[in-house]
Amino acid sequence: MAKKTNDMEFSEAKKVITVHDIDPNILKDAQKKSKKKKGLALTIILSIISVVYVFPVAAVLVNSFKNNTYVKTDTFALPFNDGMWAGFSNFEKGMTFGNYPFINSVINSLIITLISTALIVFCTSMAAWYIARVNSIFCKIIYYLCVFSMVVPFQMVMYTLSKTADTLKLNTPWTIPIVYLGFGAGLAIFMFVGFVKSIPIEIEEAAAIDGCGPVRTFFQVVFPMLRPTMISVGILEIMWIWNDYLLPYLVLDINEYRTIPIHIQYLKGSYGTVDLGASMALILLSIIPVIVFYLICQKYIIKGVAAGAVKG
């Protein structure tokens, strides 16, 4: 479809600009020269911007090794002066900081993110296939409600959702995935239905003729084909749930269960009296897993984000 417009634009451009006679060799040489120059200049500019981009993270790294008093006054100094270097004491302090062990927050975050993502990918892919294939009125209602839920901001349901989750005892890391499945189903269903539509039904019919029931058809024929979309959906959900603050903050029992964002926000809450060196150490510890995950799955992450954005 895009090609059509391109052709149209192209023919219009042809009419406006008359074709000049240029010796193709001259043109090529000039192109080569300018490309090299432009390339170098661009590389330098982009390198400078990259340094600016990495700087905040580097600043956290540096400051996590400084003694508390120097973080605010000498934020941008390297900590190799006498008295400024704190070694790993900030990290040791940070682990028990804020009346809650940091390691528990990490474990809670991991549990919630992994279970929720697995649950969402598994359940919504099944539901999406059912919706796209059975296509009854009820399916359509569910589908459009899901699309609708994508534009509803969390503030709209935050109070009632946290109360509902409380009464149903969904306030532990083991049960909160159900809340995530409900609130996060929209995008996942939307993306999966979009993909299922592009699978030729002949494949499934062939399986049916060969004697597969619906369940077997799904798990042995459709499920493997959904893999690329599953990765995209999984990545988007992981990014959302790992970093989510307000939903777990309102739903979980905060005195017993905290996630990393909640833990960090609790430090911030007592800003001023807080040990800044130790908080920097915690920030660093919460960024490292994210960056490692990013560097390993970079290809999938960028693909997933592009897919999610174009559809959402």
Place this chain on the structure above:
Amino acid sequence: MTNDDLNKKTAEPEVKKDAGSSTVSSADISKQFVKSTAAPPPLTKKRRLFNTGSTYTLRKPLRKWFWLFLLPVTAAFVIGFVWPFIQGIYLSFCKFRLTSDATFVGFDNYARIFGDQAFMRSFWYTAVFAVVSLVIINVLAFAVALALTQSIRGSNIFRTVFFMPNLIGGIVLGYLWSMIFDGILSHFGTSILQDSTWGFWGLIIVVSWQQIGYMMIIYIAGLNAIPEDMLEAAKIDGANYFQTLFKVTIPNVMPSITICMFLSLTNGFKLFDQNIALTGGQPITVENGIAIKETELLALNIYNTFYNNQSEFARGMAQSKAVLFFILVAVIGLVQLGITRKKEVQQ
């Protein structure tokens, strides 16, 4: 295999390709479909939405498995979205402190909102913030995407670096940047919590730093989809760089531009985590006896009305604010959907 079946098979791919992107054009497509098959299957309304053949053999047996395929998601969806949403709409017409003690008061809450100066102020503040961040993010992201599609060395490394902040959560980002801003501002005897100008631009810097990489990815995808021969043709026709940019490149990435603009606009309106972590709405000034948090965006204002306001009307008001907030965001989303749909139809 009969002749009909063969015909149907050859026609199928064409139909699928187009029907996915818009429902409007499916009518034309079904005409094509009718022409190409010798014996057209009955065209019911159902076919238009999902393009499933009505002869699909698995439909009936699949329906028996409703409880396995659809029920879990439906149940969770009702718990996590449908019921809270309906209850939320109802409570916006009530006076309540808990969901159990709600008394119906009609439109009182909504009337009260328009007298709430802090809310009106935070609405305009959010609107300005959203538009400013939209312009900055999109201009910079487009520039970076253009630079990265010029086949320069190390463009993959740059892409990796620019996208990185996206994975760090809003709360951590806010805290991280408040350390940096305070490190700079302490030399000038102020801090981000004291100066609302810095609060505003600080927040702009944080969201730009985070979102430029995201928008850049979408723009790169758009730029890479422009056929090479078109750019070459423009060059041969003697178009200079800016002519090519404005007459060929930009018209061709219009879909990406629309998506990015709306994404950054809704992100701007919905921003919460970065706001609460960076300034928390501070500094607070008192105007006409009302405390106003100067850097408080809409989402944070709603949150504070819910949980940090002891007035007996507070929760009802907060819920009706949330309803208005939802309508605002939904309208932006629907306009976006309308525009992208229209574009698709034209193409």
